[in-house]
Amino acid sequence: MVIDASEVRFDAAVRLEGGRVASVEPAEGLTADERETVLAPGLVNAHAHLDLGTAPAGSPGESFLEWVASVMEARGERSPAEVAEGARAAAGRLLETGTTTVLDIDASGVAGMGLSDSPIRLVSLREVIDGSPAERNERTQAALELAREAVAAPASERRASGLSPHGVHTVSDELLGELALLARSAPVATHWAETPEETRWMLEGSGPFADWLGPSPRSSGAERLRRAGLLDGTLLVHGNCPAPGELALLAGRGVAVVHCPGSHLFFSRPGFALGDLRAAGIAVALGTDSAASNADLDMRREMRLARETLGVSGAEAWRMATEEGARFAPWAHVTGRLGVGDAGDLVRLRPAQGVVAARRDGDRILDLLTLSEPAVEGVWVAGERIEG
């Protein structure tokens, strides 16, 4: 069968041509084995840090800031070659678990070395940070130069670049404004409202973030992005703790929030307010975040966790793991669906037995597929089968 979030087509086959879907048609003469398997759009991981590799996450530690410090320290101890090798392994893990497109935060600039021959479709979002929402400082110019270099990088069928101001709390107004001018049509992602401490400091300047970041901007992250001209169409990562009234600023702006269920669980965050986001008309995509705060880099697992923790349907989880993230990948044909003309990015899944029994009920099949982490039997990117 051929599925995407909107449709389940039984006894159908996908024909690929020139790297795209040429047709999805009723298929005659399928073998019993072919009837049992599922062809689906490749999964889209809307938030990763491939340069943190695949090393298993340690403990979340005493506080979030301590965890951040330990991750920074561990990354600093690794050579560029080790970072590159880790990024290669992380992309490999995503591919083997059915992800064909990843929106990756590139903090070091060296992840690309490890990914140069990876067949994954990569949106590399160059992370820039000058450390404080206060005024321009000695780091601002260097950050801006990195951003300029990133947006000038040539794009191709599997490679595109964009920008990632690290967080709404760690970048100056001036840098945000310059990034808005640079970004134009390039994708932009930023960490936003991840912890209550961050939101409290943004609004009031109090709490543990005060020692780290200095004077507070005394406005919400969404407000800062709006003023800088960087809010429209931006991917906002986490959004666990929006400030009062902040969601209203996001409505109608073409943004999406990326929820990372595995990372959310790792830090034992309180419930994710999906209902509030939906009520405000804000889309939600799924991501893995990095291996430093997750047990695996596997979007099948993120869908299962989203089902279990958010109470979404299978079709909703599937859409969050495909279409919602794909809208931020700068290729019009990367849609997270399998329509004619869409990218030939596919995954072949072997459903568990219960799924086969549920044949002819599309919603039930999506429910079961998203809960059961089905085996991946094949992956195609841009129409090419990925070996290995």
Ligand SMILES: [Zn+2]
């Ligand atoms: Zn992140």
